[in-house]
Amino acid sequence: MTFLLPFLIIFIIILGIVRILRSGRTKKVLQGSRLRWMLGGYVAILLICTGVSPLLPDEEVIYKIINNSQDIDKESTELYEAANEGNIDKIDNKYINKRWSFGYEEQELTIATENDELISTAVMVERKTENDGKIEAIHYKTRSGVNNMEITELEKPIRIELNENTLTIKNPEKGKLKFSQFQQAFTVNQFTGEKPFRHATMFYGGTSILYLKVPKDLKLVDHSNINYQYIE
Structure with a gap:
């Protein structure tokens, strides 16, 4: 179950961002398109790393x-x-x-x-x-x-x-x-x-x-x- 923890954290972060974007406080929290792009890019990097990391070998099986x-x-x-x-x-x-x-x-x-x-x-x-x-x-x-x-x-x-x-x-x-x-x-x-x-x-x-x-x-x-x- 430990390997599911990063996915759960990312999901919570994305859910929180979506709620903020849909709320009326969007302009207060995110001012300007540049900040939105930075935040979106960071979330994308998190998703890519989280999705790829379980696929990487953690030990060499020939040993x-x-x-x-x-x-x-x-x-x-x-x-x-x-x-x-x-x-x-x-x-x-x-x-x-x-x-x-x-x-x-x-x-x-x-x-x-x-x-x-x-x-x-x-x-x-x-x-x-x-x-x-x-x-x-x-x-x-x-x-x-x-x-x-x-x-x-x-x-x-x-x-x-x-x-x-x-x-x-x-x-x-x-x-x-x-x-x-x-x-x-x-x-x-x-x-x-x-x-x-x-x-x-x-x-x-x-x-x-x-x-x-x-x-x-x-x-x-x-x-x-x-x-x-x-x-x-």
């Missing part, structure tokens, strides 16, 4: 809606705590962004980054209980969003490559996102009570973790300057 940003904060905290305590396997699979598995029989592994760049994800390393000749990597990512729109599916995963005895960790490929937002015209807002320029952009980045599982006795040589964390 999932984030109803509560606190849920994202909770997910991020739960993911980090589970990884830090070695309970990452208990985390819901929906947070798994990508998996890798590399066969590796060497005694040492060098960890590096592309062009010595800073990595925008936490890196955690767990040593297995056996030397199984396999390096496993899992990228976990909680939801992210802009305002009330979830953009998790638009984000690309972190990249890793194994070349000879070097495991190179790379940031996700960069992407560009453009957003447009519609809001009611001033002529409508003055009746609905919505304040102009009240909209602010809120970004929720979520938590990103690269979890490495390496053979028990594999020696790691750090050439990355990554502050990765060993999981006991």
